Amino acid sequence: MNSRHLLIWLACLGLLALAPALESTALAEEILLWHAYRGDEKQAIEQVVHDYETLTGNTVRVLAVPDEGYTNKLVTAIPRGNGPDVFIAAHDQTGSWSENKIISPLGSDDLPEALLDDFHPQTVEALRYKGDLYGLPVAFKSSVLFYNKKLVSQPPKDTVELMAMVEALTNPEAQKYGLVYEITNLYFHSTWLHGFGGHIFDPDTGAIDLGTEENAASFEFARRLSVFLPHDVDGARISKLFNDGDAAMVINGPWFMAQLGEDLDYGVAVLPFVTESQQWAAPFLTAEGLFLSSEAHNRKASLELLTYIACEGALTRATLGKQMVAYLPTYEPGVLNDSPAAAERRAVFLAQLDHVVPTSNRPEMSSVWAPTQQALRKALYGAPSGATPYWMLVIIALLAVGVVFMLKAHDVRTGLRRPSFMLIGLLVCASAIPVIWHLFTIHSDDTAVDPLTTLREAQTRIEVVQAPAAIQANPAPFVALFGLVMLILAGLAYRAYQKNKKRGVEYTDTKVAAFYVAPATIGMFTLVIAPFLVGTALSLFSYERGEFIFVGLQNFARLFSGEGTPLTDSLSFYFTLVVTILWTGLNVFLHVTIGLTLALILREPWLKLRGFFRVLLIIPWAIPNYITALIWRGMFDYEFGAINGILKNIGLTPVAWFDDFITSFSANLITNTWLGFPFMMVVTLGALQAIPRDLEDAAAVDGASAWQRFRFITMPLLKPALMPAVVLGSVWTFNMFNIIYLVSQGNPDSSTEILISEAYKWAFERQYQYGYAAAYAIIVFFILVVYSRMTSRILEADA
């Protein structure tokens, strides 16, 4: 094929790539609606849209986006013009979307003011941010008190009654509980937090204000309750307990009804009055809103659709979709054909609306959850020390140094014997024992912490997560530096060219050569070099309110300052670095040890079914790692996981794997070891094939024990093949995002994050601090560059 043909081909391919863009401009007139509904609610919204289309003749394209990553998808799609015109989402992101110019406020021209009176004021309030209204409420959700009518004749009116009933109805030995709810979840705890007069944001200044007496009192109340509640229950366990009649009362939202059996005789009640503070318990309110995208193509038609779904569509959504709709006329007598029981429940949910606090829709709210829940957990159950990873690193370092000394006592390379090294090695290993002991003592020391202290800690942590105000920096020095680097590179390239020319290298046929090199060059540039350059540039910017501000090295300064937190804080860069080193070191150690052992066993002549075992052991490697990760995550589940099932069966107490750093870290480690050893095994098996059996036989006849044969003969000969695999394996492990993200999810309290997953959190879960996340990524890059340079130096020196 000559070059002209190829160009034509490339042009055709280019046109194909453009086709979707052409299509989307052609259909710009239809309205695009995104939602994350499933089941009845999905059916209902589709019905409403269908009614709207019949009524107006407009076309609406409805896209049900999976709930996972819905928000991320909105945030990335809308600014690029690929997003919806109208979308339905919970109200709590309103502030963040407004700041990032994802959504557009509804002005008085857009909606008749009177229309808002038809919605419950709390639900409208939830959709306001900085005075502007950003959407119309579709539905609302808040917790209420569910009670089993067989066990509870009258729901408790106040907390005194509640406490008495909980105490009376709880019998942990019989697995009977008076009250069950996710006690460490802030969403449910908000009931008491507000009930005791507490708040998350100071109502006057709007600043986060956790360290108050009232908040502490609510924590104290939860601690009193926690004595009677089962530890670490999740949604599934709660519904099982309630369905089985083992839980008399449950605090939960309207979705709970869908999980309850048909014949269960239960009632719902407004959450009790808090006697201690003389206020009503007030859970968080979540309002689902219809939002108008800032990039909506046809504002008028989009608004029309939005209003139709919120108002006219309310009845369909309430009946077909079983929603608690926010449009009040729906609840007027005779509109809904509910059964008496259903009507009673709706009334309770409506009544609860008088005692709710909308979840704050400020951007800062997203950073409140984890630290506050961690504080609550500490106040209820105590918490391990943040020094754990450091102590673990110390222990491992001591053991490693000790073992190296012991090995050097009889040197592999020279055969030199140094008996004193054996003694030193033993002493160093022994010195790890008191450290291990110390680690155990700080772990068994899990006593509950004073609520006010934990709240103040949480307050600090939240402030840390906030992006500091970006200070515009002068990009000139950076641009100059970049230009200088480019000049030097160009100079080096030119010098090399001249040198080659002098040596008589002829540059003929360069056009043909360029043609051959082009695909790889384009690939490398688009897939490696360009993202790297963009990432590097990004690390010098701060992303604020939808704009990138050049800040120079401020991101790096912030990173190396460890966020100004103590080193034992899981948000500190150094903490994460230590965890990452532990993670990489332990993983690679286990991969190599297990892989090597299995390879040596597979080689043994007495082993039968060798081929079968070989295939069996490679399987973990052959399965996509995220599937394996999800399976392991399931197996580590507290209630339903296979591992706790086995523990229970052999009479041990089940372990709440993700509640403690060591267990959570171990869960990640076990999963990744499962994934990682087959590679090392295959590499070792291959390398073993190349070592003649005669060598080991010769060593055996020479008088070497099995260990000596391994250490002096097999291992040194395996090393050249194994070392590159170890380097590769450690780089993979260092960046093994999937396992952390899917198995421990950073729990508890971001402590099991590694650098790469921490970068992800900064980018997508902590107010989109892209620049800061890019700084993390750059640091990861440099650590790995230095590491691989160092190891290849060592390898070269060895060879």
Added chain:
Amino acid sequence: MAGLTLRGIIKRYVDAPSDTLKGIDLDILDGEFLVLVGPSGCGKSTLLRIIAGLESITTGTLSIGDREVNKLHPKDRDIAMVFQSYALYPHMSVRRNMSFGLEVRKTPKAEIDKLVDEAAKLLGLETQLDKLPKALSGGQRQRVAMGRAIVRRPKVFLFDEPLSNLDAALRTQMRVEMRRLHRALATTTVYVTHDQIEAMTLADRIAVLDQGILQQVGTPMTLFHAPANRFVAGFIGSPAMNFLEAKVLSKGGQFSLELDPKSSLVVASSVIERAGLEANDTVILGLRPQDLNLGVGTVHGLVDVVETLGWESHVHMKVAGENFLAAVETAQAHDLRPGSAIQLELPTAAVHLFDPKTGVALAHGREPSDDDGSKGADE
């Protein structure tokens, strides 16, 4: 130092259809150089590896000196082995290769150095000690392998075809060195080879192994002059012995062997009697190519090919329809042309008679005398 005693050694590999070794009884004397010879696959390497402890024994006992070592690990048997591949540790210097065995036995450093230097001097490796094996020639590697064996002064040396990777000239040279070394060290040695010349030249005694069965054990000359069966007869000696089927004829107390109606030879009646043969019995006649005289005689042959090797020539011919080889001085074969008829004289003293069914030797023209040094276990 010690002798070796093998009693009823049977080796059966898992999944193998039959036993690899079918009951080996053998006494190897202290200080003896025993060569284990046989065609490939006969089990000789297995037997050597069993002595080394690298293979387990299915049944039977193996003793070194007075001690049964069936369950003893190789490292505890105090033996040294030289492998066909030499099995030098590629990552260790020549010195370290030789010292490794001493090192793991915790010999003091000064003594290791002394022993290694001695061994290196004995083998002419003094200048090679700091090189890696890959920098050495084939012959030098072979010496390092031997050096590694002798440096430890073990009770027994085992050699597994140590010369087979060397070229012919080097092999001859090493053979002599090997013999000299054994004279100097006088260590019990078991040497495995498939090359009968090595066996003949090196051995105090040779043990011939075929299909897992010990065929004959004896001095090289015993095996040469009085092979116990047709296999040994055919295996020992180069070129190999000729075999012809013959019929015993008796005429007036005089026995002769008829090869075909034209060819027959007269044999001393004592030989036939010793063989326990009677008239009209069929027998296999064995004759070494060197034992023939050409030109006169009662046996008729037809010349096929003549190979001249120098002072000796190999005359390939057909006798009684069978291939037959004579090794004679070149002068005798000078005027032989392919296709020409020839007469042969077969001396009675040179004949070997074998049972046609079992291949067992019935009688030899010349009876073994005690001078051959037969030390028993011949049959």
